[in-house]
Amino acid sequence: MARIIFYLAFLISSTLYGQVDEATQVKNTVNTFFEGFHKGDTTIMKSVMADKIVLQTAYRNKEGKDILVNDDIQKLINAIANRPSDQKWDERLLDYNIQVDGNMANAWTPYEFWLNDTFSHCGVNSFQLFKDGENWKIIYLIDTRRRSSCGKD
Template sequence: MKQLLILGCLFISLGLIGQSEEETEIKNTINSFFSSFHAQDSVGMTSVVSKNVVLQTIGANKQRQQVLRQENFNDLIHAITSIPDSIKFEEKLLDYSIQVDGPMANAWTPYEFWLNNTFSHCGVNSFQLFKQEGQWKIIYLIDTRRREGCANQP
């Protein structure tokens, strides 16, 4: 009986280690995306997303109504790589909440966005990822953007 209990604990701990490794791989994929984002590296950004990646954002329009906008990944790449060297930008991820079910994962990452060392806005990224041929790829990214209710709001 004692051996059965020890064996059961071993299997449970192995399951937790495997899950932790998956979460680490997912976090590394997201970190790689943002490292490339900050370096304005289009090749690096493209390497961690699916060729059919879907991008959306939720934020207020000029009338202060919340709207959902579809974005094109190539437009994002062009916008990021076109930022002049005189402008410093940084998206700081504040936390990760990752859920995995086999080859599918979701990562929820609250963030702050800084422009020239000045707080700009905050929100949450929600990543959907797919593990294909041993590699986690971002297949869907939606974010929220707001200026109110942020921890570092002036």
């Protein structure tokens, strides 16, 4: 009986450790994306992005209408690559909620965005990732953006 309990405990801890390790890898992928974002280094960003990525933003306009914008990832890459050197973009991730199931993962990251050390807006990023072999790649990114309800008013 003791042997069965030992093997069962080993199996459960191995499974949990594997998921924690995968969650850490997903978090590292998101952090690498933002390392490139902050440095203006699109090569770093692309290293954790799939060849084809869906990019969307959800927000409420001044008239109170909910808007969903589909964006071209190349526009974001170009904006980062051509950002003026005197502009500092600082997206501060406030938390990570990571879920993993096999080769699919989601990372939910509330954030604040600061432009040249001045608060701009807040929201949430939702990253969908796919593990193709050994590496997690971002396949989908949607974010929300708002200026109110950020605790900065």
